[in-house]
Amino acid sequence: MRPALLLALAGFALFATLAAWRAQQPVVLTPQFVADRVVIPAPLLVALHGGDRFLAADLETMRLAATGMDDRGVDTGYLVRAQREVARLNACHEDNYYLANGLLTWGGAVEQGNEVLRAAVECRFWDEFPPFFYGINLSFFQRDNEEAARVLEIGAQRSTQNAAAMLKLAVMLRAEQFADERLALNYLIQQRDSSTDPKLKDMLDKRVIRLQGLIGLREAQRRFEPAHGPLASLEQLVEAGIIEALPTDPLRLGYELRDGHIELKKLKIAGLEEQP
Template identity: 75%
Template sequence: MHKHHSLLLSASAFCLFVILAIFSAQQPNAITPPSFDDRVVVPASLLTILHGGDRFLAADLEIIRLSATGMDDRGVDTGFLIRAQREITRLNPCHEDNYYLANGLLTWGGAVEQGNEVLRAAIQCRFWDEIPPFFYGMNLSFFQRKNEEAARVLEIGAARSAQNAVTMRKLAIMLRTEQFADERLALNYLVQQRDSATDPKLRDMLDKRVIRLQGLIYLREAQRRYEAEQGPLTDLQQLITQGIVAELPTDPLRLGYEMRNGRIELKKLKIAGMEEQP
């Protein structure tokens, strides 16, 4: 009798899974476009049901899965990470590993707004944690040049911090007066993220982002030398033709660098259906 009951329960759970999966697939989804059908990401609502209503357990197991399968020796499966981390954020916006991965692998891997989306949720949920405001504030300044908003977010982090309040308030003041080379500060904190990573694969992925940022710093220094002698730089190839650099640095992420509004910037990842809005 017990065996029959277990079999009936398993069959019912399977049927529920199939019904919910079909229902989910038929629903319009403004966030996840249909072009991303190469890897399955289970919706947060279904994950919660499959884990007995425990959304925190579901988030823990899902972050373990994507940490193990979202990156390998070939690189990061960015589209998969974006979709999976959004579902984890829906399950548990407080999840620490989720926002660390999003910042290191998405934001610094070219998917700026998608990584910042996870950080914004963490700021709201983790009201005691100074790290998400610090990450988000630096990203706002470095990638989007929104120094006033970045300073406001850093002050939120300062209000939460017992040890780093003075440092973050100083950074907020410096951002408002634009008195520091933000790319070098960004490099320092990205190096700290890499060096504190315990997973070898994650450390390797973060190292690629460090090398990419070092290339940007090298090019911006070259731009300053060029413009001191030749006037405004309009094309990266001018640095080579004028003998300022022998060649452009290689980006390990294969995205490269570009001129944007008269300034050399990291190229952003172009994802069909998920492009960052102007």
């Protein structure tokens, strides 16, 4: 008898033995409340797709793109966990890093979206866009202009058409002479306008409106402080008659005053804030 057949028979016998033993064990049903949507871990996805991690990443990205957002908005907690698993399967996946940047980083889950981008920067060594996206995020959200300039220089090295523009941004960041929110707005508008998916375009449009609200508040702060001193609360801008009302954030996160600067509020995701 051939060795392969013997191995198959032995495997079947082991399976039958385990199945028979499991059938004799008592079943304990414990009622549980499922608080969130299930995300399949990367190792199990690989097993379910016959060991092909690239196929698993492709199919999982299509699934989360179709189910992670609907007419009510984006299921951010689900996308954070799902896109992390896709990045573990294939950090080079283009759709995954694009969605993570547009829907997570600019939707309030800054660290989680940037985590996917960092993996894409390392994996996609030929691609200029992950360093560009990540560099802008570092400057705008984390005010780390030195690291942002370094990452943009990486993008310039990879680019065939935009190298000069990225190097110019890097120089301006190091010189601290560039209005990052204006650049960020132009970049986000470009992302929105280049999208061919109507649902994604609508989601990105909400982020454009959110950023326009921030720019308006910062401009109002610049007008307020020479006459009234340091801004203590956003409501003072309305009370002083500089703006009629605080802008409405379509993502319902809002804006806040932190260390004298008006910022976008970040999304707090239970169970993920403490993770590295």
